[in-house]
Amino acid sequence: MSTHVKTTDQPLSAEAALEFCSAPGHGAADLFIGRVRDLNQGREVEGVSYDLHSVLCERVFAEICAEAREEWGEPLHIWLEHRHGRLGVGEASVIAAVSSPHRDESFRACRYLIEQMKHRAPIWKQEHYVDGDSEWVQGHALCQHG
Amino acid sequence: MSTHVKTTDQPLSAEAALEFCSAPGHGAADLFIGRVRDLNQGREVEGVSYDLHSVLCERVFAEICAEAREEWGEPLHIWLEHRHGRLGVGEASVIAAVSSPHRDESFRACRYLIEQMKHRAPIWKQEHYVDGDSEWVQGHALCQHG
Amino acid sequence: MSQQVEVRLFGAFRQYSRDAAIAVTLPESATVTNLREAFADALEDDNARALLKASAFATDEAVLDEDDSVPEHGRISILPPVCGG
Amino acid sequence: MSQQVEVRLFGAFRQYSRDAAIAVTLPESATVTNLREAFADALEDDNARALLKASAFATDEAVLDEDDSVPEHGRISILPPVCGG
Numbered sequence: 001m002s003t004h005v006k007t008t009d010q011p012l013s014a015e016a017a018l019e020f021c022s023a024p025g026h027g028a029a030d031l032f033i034g035r036v037r038d039l040n041q042g043r044e045v046e047g048v049s050y051d052l053h054s055v056l057c058e059r060v061f062a063e064i065c066a067e068a069r070e071e072w073g074e075p076l077h078i079w080l081e082h083r084h085g086r087l088g089v090g091e092a093s094v095i096a097a098v099s100s101p102h103r104d105e106s107f108r109a110c111r112y113l114i115e116q117m118k119h120r121a122p123i124w125k126q127e128h129y130v131d132g133d134s135e136w137v138q139g140h141a142l143c144q145h146g
Numbered sequence: 147m148s149t150h151v152k153t154t155d156q157p158l159s160a161e162a163a164l165e166f167c168s169a170p171g172h173g174a175a176d177l178f179i180g181r182v183r184d185l186n187q188g189r190e191v192e193g194v195s196y197d198l199h200s201v202l203c204e205r206v207f208a209e210i211c212a213e214a215r216e217e218w219g220e221p222l223h224i225w226l227e228h229r230h231g232r233l234g235v236g237e238a239s240v241i242a243a244v245s246s247p248h249r250d251e252s253f254r255a256c257r258y259l260i261e262q263m264k265h266r267a268p269i270w271k272q273e274h275y276v277d278g279d280s281e282w283v284q285g286h287a288l289c290q291h292g
Numbered sequence: 293m294s295q296q297v298e299v300r301l302f303g304a305f306r307q308y309s310r311d312a313a314i315a316v317t318l319p320e321s322a323t324v325t326n327l328r329e330a331f332a333d334a335l336e337d338d339n340a341r342a343l344l345k346a347s348a349f350a351t352d353e354a355v356l357d358e359d360d361s362v363p364e365h366g367r368i369s370i371l372p373p374v375c376g377g
Numbered sequence: 378m379s380q381q382v383e384v385r386l387f388g389a390f391r392q393y394s395r396d397a398a399i400a401v402t403l404p405e406s407a408t409v410t411n412l413r414e415a416f417a418d419a420l421e422d423d424n425a426r427a428l429l430k431a432s433a434f435a436t437d438e439a440v441l442d443e444d445d446s447v448p449e450h451g452r453i454s455i456l457p458p459v460c461g462g
Contacts, residue, residue: 015160024184027180027181027182028178028181033176034173038170039171053435053437056438056454056456059437082462107253110176114462117462118459118460124461126388136388136389136457138458141431142440142458196376198302199300202371240377270372272303272304282304285303285372287348288347288350288373
């Protein structure tokens with residue numbers, strides 16, 4: 001069992017995530033990538049700037065991973081990384097990955113990481129539109145958690 | 147939208163799957179890897195030989211992908227590859243990947259590919275144990291489908 | 293008129309022939325049920341016959357029903373229970 | 378005795394200060410509610426005040442409740458509604 005969480009301004013590596021999420025006893029790994037889309041709510045997007053509170057973010061990531069381990073089993077290997085800075089269309093903003101002995105745990109835990117991250121991690125995005133405009137995307141209000 | 151299905155005796159590439167499963171309009175991609183485990187039902191496994199009916203297998207893969215597209219949307223990019231031949235512990239036997247505008251479709255469709263593949267694709271595995279013994283793993287009887 | 297059908301072997305059936313195939317002779321317009329009987333006769337091993345009960349015949353296009361005719365051309369395979377992944 | 382608290386800005390709050398921080402003065406043993414009021418006074422923009430209503434104060438360890446005391450040491454941040462990924 002091991003957990004890796006990080007925020008970084010460098011490109012994310014799916015390969016590194018899959019290498020980390022592997023073990024001789026693990027028959028399954030699931031990996032999710034979130035990427036910058038070229039369209040949001042009908043507006044043409046050129047890029048997105050991600051802002052995050054790095055210390056708190058990694059703390060929240062670690063909590064989420066601990067919850068996943070609690071729910072789906074000690075042996076999980078868990079990876080959660082989020083990028084910050086300005087990203088172009090198609091670039092990966094987040095990678096979550098989980099490996100486990102059997103596939104159900106990998107799928108469920110990986111999904112859990114992403115859903116919880118979206119709701120609880122202190123991350124914000126500013127979309128840059130092709131028309132030159134920019135806007136901070138509206139999000140979910142944070143509540144005290146845990 | 148595009149679909150890639152293949153059976154091969156060469157190592158599988160997650161990188162190729164993720165490159166295929168991407169598009170400027172796709173904010174999400176999910177990838178699943180099945181790998182050879184070192185233990186099955188208490189027996190120490192040294193490797194697994196995969197046998198498959200290649201023509202029929204690719205046909206079944208294509209059907210499964212078409213069903214996923216029908217269910218979760220035309221724009222999906224879908225990748226499904228299965229390896230055959232003898233694999234060592236930790237090697238990837240199957241990779242399924244899906245990209246989509248939003249994450250729910252990627253997760254659901256990717257899971258569907260794997261579950262259906264396990265039940266319907268003409269693939270067999272023979273486990274080679276550390277004690278020198280080998281055994282064909284019992285599976286699900288195939289019925290006519292579609 | 294009779295036809296000879298070569299049945300390709302997969303998975304656990306492979307151990308019953310070095311050629312990965314077993315040839316059976318069938319009457320013309322035979323059904324899959326006829327094929328199953330002839331194939332059972334050609335097997336010399338009780339385990340193989342037991343495995344056959346849980347197995348399906350298929351062409352390169354699809355798994356066959358018991359009532360289907362055995363196609364005169366095209367390859368026939370016997371598919372034991374599957375377990376991919 | 379009063380204390381000066383520097384509130385770090387994130388996301389949409391960043392546009393309201395070049396320093397990515399706004400300093401406010403609070404009485405000793407102030408609560409987060411006091412901090413919220415002082416911070417609202419320091420903002421000059423109605424949109425910023427509206428955003429504040431949906432935002433949470435946090436230390437580097439956790440999001441704070443309105444009843445919590447403002448810690449005397451340690452960094453305070455204001456976190457607008459989040460949308461990672």
